[in-house]
Amino acid sequence: xxxxxxxxxxxxxxxxxxxxxxxxxxxxxxxxxxxxxxxxxxxxxxxxxxxxxxxxxxxxxxxxxxxxxxxxxxxxxxxxxxxxxxxxxxxxxxxxxxxxxxxxxxxxxxxxxxxxxxxxxxxxxxxxxxxxxxxxxxxxxxxxxxxxxxxxxxxxxxxxxxxxxxxxxxxxxxxxxxxxxxxxxxxxxxxxxxxxxxxxxxxxxxxxxxxxxxxxxxxxxxxxxxxxxxxxxxxxxxxxxxxxxxxxxxxxxxxxxxxxxxxxxxxxxxx
Amino acid sequence: xxxxxxxxxxxxxxxxxxxxxxxxxxxxxxxxxxxxxxxxxxxxxxxxxxxxxxxxxxxxxxxxxxxxxxxxxxxxxxxxxxxxxxxxxxxxxxxxxxxxxxxxxxxxxxxxxxxxxx
Numbered sequence: 001x002x003x004x005x006x007x008x009x010x011x012x013x014x015x016x017x018x019x020x021x022x023x024x025x026x027x028x029x030x031x032x033x034x035x036x037x038x039x040x041x042x043x044x045x046x047x048x049x050x051x052x053x054x055x056x057x058x059x060x061x062x063x064x065x066x067x068x069x070x071x072x073x074x075x076x077x078x079x080x081x082x083x084x085x086x087x088x089x090x091x092x093x094x095x096x097x098x099x100x101x102x103x104x105x106x107x108x109x110x111x112x113x114x115x116x117x118x119x120x121x122x123x124x125x126x127x128x129x130x131x132x133x134x135x136x137x138x139x140x141x142x143x144x145x146x147x148x149x150x151x152x153x154x155x156x157x158x159x160x161x162x163x164x165x166x167x168x169x170x171x172x173x174x175x176x177x178x179x180x181x182x183x184x185x186x187x188x189x190x191x192x193x194x195x196x197x198x199x200x201x202x203x204x205x206x207x208x209x210x211x212x213x214x215x216x217x218x219x220x221x222x223x224x225x226x227x228x229x230x231x232x233x234x235x236x237x238x239x240x241x242x243x244x245x246x247x248x249x250x251x252x253x254x255x256x257x258x259x260x261x262x263x264x265x266x267x268x269x270x271x
Numbered sequence: 272x273x274x275x276x277x278x279x280x281x282x283x284x285x286x287x288x289x290x291x292x293x294x295x296x297x298x299x300x301x302x303x304x305x306x307x308x309x310x311x312x313x314x315x316x317x318x319x320x321x322x323x324x325x326x327x328x329x330x331x332x333x334x335x336x337x338x339x340x341x342x343x344x345x346x347x348x349x350x351x352x353x354x355x356x357x358x359x360x361x362x363x364x365x366x367x368x369x370x371x372x373x374x375x376x377x378x379x380x381x382x383x384x385x386x387x388x389x
Contacts, residue, residue, distance in 0.1 A: 095360035102367035
């Protein structure tokens, strides 16, 4: 009997120790519920399972441990602890998953960005090409004629006064277009040919025609066209395009002609 | 005699509860490393409550170590480790989100330019 009573008292004593650990039982239940619902959520998310399986397993293991401990007396602190760890693992799994999903999306977006960049570059190039074509049409329409010498553009009419080599301001627009055209067609070269009316002596006219051509050539060079692409020639009063008998005819003959090479830089022979 | 299994069970349980835990030195090292790692990726205790929690729990674990309450030290350190890992994960997720935002902005801009170019 004495043995039995001492066993009994020991049991009571142990029981009361265990009971002391049991305070806050409801708090544990709550923690377990939260950990459990968090775990269920990540367990059923296929992305989380694919990306962070280890964290899901650890969340499950911690939860199982908390669950096992909760059936014992005096393990309140441990239950709460493992429920906490389980919840943390679930959260970490979600964060890892979100990060990898973001990265996967970023990889796709980066491809999209590269594609768009390429498309934009092509569009810009196309617009430059179209602009070039448009300019070419403009140049051609600017009193250019396709002759046996090639494409010829005439800066004429009223651009020079009699005996003068200075280009009038009204020529600026035409020259600027010419510059743009040459910039867009870097392989084309030009020969600038000066002409005069028949006023004055032949020698003077040859010199004057050359000076007129050189004026235009200098202007092109000043505007950034490589001088190597520009040839200059003066023909004096030769090759008139109109009669020298009238003032109007003479004005037509005071001119500079620009002969363009083909696209590969082949220029027709000089006169 | 019928009371004997109950007694044994209770004794085992009590022993489990009372058994002195070994000093969790390795866990503390792990926790410290986790904290360092979180800070290395740019986590800040001021705007990351998980990191703040981790720091507080590590401090408590260290105090528990001094008092030789090894079980408490281990619990605090284990929780602090996961708090720090969560803080680190959150920072990395934030960064990936920011990168995503940058990309989206660039794509929007490119689309706009492309629409204008055509």
